[in-house]
Amino acid sequence: MNTSMNPSSRPQSTNHNPETCLSLQNVSISYGNGKNVAVNNVFMEIPKGKVTAFIGPSGCGKSTVLRALNRMNDLIEGCGLKGRVLFDGQDLYDKRVDPVEVRRRIGMVFQKPNPFPKSIYENIAFGARINGYQGDMDELVESSLRKAALWDEAKDKLKESGFSLSGGQQQRLCIARTIAVEPEVILMDEPCSALDPISTLKIEETMHELKKTFTIVIVTHNMQQATRVSDLTGFFNVTDLVDYEGKVGCLEEFGETERIFNSPAQQATQDYVSGRFG
C-alpha cells in the first residue's frame, strides 16, 4: 500500500525553514482497523511561529492529518497511523509518550464552537486548573480572553454560561480556553465554518496576534481565508491507488502560501485554487 503511489502526487516540500515544529514523515492514516485508508504517505515540515493552512476538497484527509498532530485520532476506535510525527524531534506516537500531555502542548479548536456547560470564567479556568496551574486565576482568565479578543465583550459577564455568547464569541472563548493551558501549537479545524463573515474576520485578526506566540495549523475550506491568514499552505487532494479500491487522500503540494496560490507546481493545485474544481 505504501509503495504503490501515483508518482505525480509525490509531495514537494519547498519549505527550507530550519526551525521545524512538527514534522510528518511518511504518515499514512487509516480507519476501521486498516480497512479504509484516509490519507497516504504524507511528508511535511511545519515551521515554528508560522500559520500553516491545509486546503483541499472534502474527503482528502486534511482534518485527519490535523487530528493526528495531537493524537486526537486516538479517541476514534480502529484508527491507525503509520510513519512518524515528530514534534521538536520527539516522536509523538512513541510508546512512552502520554497522549494527554501531547494534547496539552498541542491544543485544538474545533469546527463547531464547543464551550463547556459552565460559566465563561470556568471554561477557561477548568483546563488551567486540570493542568496544575498555580498562579493567579483571575489574571490568567483576563489575559487569555484578551489574547482571544473577547475580553471587552465578556468582562462584565464572566459568571454567565458560556452558551450565553454568540457563535463567534463562543469560538473565541474556545480559543481562549485553548490558550489558557499554554500550549506551543494550536490546531484549528475549520474554526470559522459555522460563523458569519464578521465573526470570521475577528477570529482571523485574533490569529494574526496569536502567531506571535504560537505555531498555528489551520484546516480551511475557504481559500481566501488561507491566503489571508497563512504563511504556508498544504494542498491535499484525493487520488486513486494502484492496488486499492476507492479514493485516498494525499498531500499534493506544500509551500509558501503565495507560491501555492500564484504559481503552483502541480496542475491539480492550479485547478483547485483557481476554483476549477472542489
Add this chain to the structure above:
Amino acid sequence: MNGYQRFFHGSTKVCIDVGALPMSLDTKADLFRLRLRPWTEKITDQSFRLLATVLASLVGLILAAILLTVLAGSRTAMATFGLGFLTTSNWNPVTNEYGAFTAIYGTLATSLLSLLIAVPLGVGTAIFLTENFIPSKARQIIGMMVELLAAIPSVVLGLWAIFVMEPFLRPLLNSLHATLGWLPFFSTEPEGPGIAPAILILVVMILPIITAIARDSLSQVPTELRQAAYGIGTSRWGAIFQVILPAAISGIAGGVMLSLGRAMGETMAVTMIIGNSNNFSLSLLAPGNTIASMLANQFGEADGSQVSSLMYAAFVLMLLTLVVNVLAQWVVRRLSLRYT
C-alpha cells in the same frame, strides 16, 4: 360554523362557512375551500379525538380512584391509631393493635441501602460501557446482558436468593456480625432470611435500570464536549468526572429516582427473602419487613381492622413513592438547569 369546522380551521385563521359555499372561485379564500374533506373523514377524526381524550383522562381517574378507595379503606385504622401508626412497631391481630414502624423502617432501609450499593455500581458500569475502554463488540455483549438481567422475573430472583445467594453470603454476614457486631446495625446473628439479603437482591433488580438509563444519558453527551475536554489535555479521569458525568447528571438522577421507586415497591423477591418479621430490630442481619412484603403476606387472612391497617400501610407506601417522584422531578430540574 359548526364545532369541528372551527376545530380544523380555527388555528389557520381560515374560517369557512360550509352552508354558504359560493359557486364562483374568484378569491384566494375560495381556492382554499376546494379541499374541504368529506364528512366521513371528519367524523372519524372527531371520534378518534374523543376516544383518545376519554382514554387519557381515564388514567388520571383510575389513579384518583385507587388513592381514594385506599384512603377510605384505611379510615378506621387512621381514626384508631392516628399518626402513632407510623411510629409504633406493635403488630398484633389478636389484640387488634397495629403499628407499621417495622415495615416503614424495612422499606426505607432496604430501598435506600440498595440504592447506595447499586448507584456506584450501575453508573460505573455505564461509564465503562460508553467510554471506549474495551472494543465495541464486547461493550454490546455486556450491555445486552445488563438488559437481560432486568428481564428475570422477580419470583425467580427470590427463589435464587433464598436457596443460593443467602447460603453463599452467610459466612460474609457472619464475619460482619463478628467484627462490627458492636454497631446496632449488625448486632444480631444472621440466621437466614433478613434485611441484608433483601437489600442485595434489590441491588440485583435495580442495577440494570440504573445502568441502562445512565448509559443512555452518557451516550447522549455530545461528542464535541468530549473532544473539548480531551483537546485541552484533560486526562480520562478528568474528562469523565468533570465534564461527561456532570453533563449527563440529570438523566442519571432520573434513573436513580426511578429505581428508588422500584425498590420501595418491590414485593415478591423481598417477601421471599426478608423473613417477614414484625418484631422491630435495627439490625440489618435480622429478619424484617417492608410495607410491600407485609401486604403480600397478610391480605389473605386479614379482616376488620387488620384490613384497614393494611390499607393505611398501603397509603403510606403510596405517599412515600409519590414524595420520591416529586423529589426526583425537582432534583432533575435543578441539575439540568445547572448543566445545560
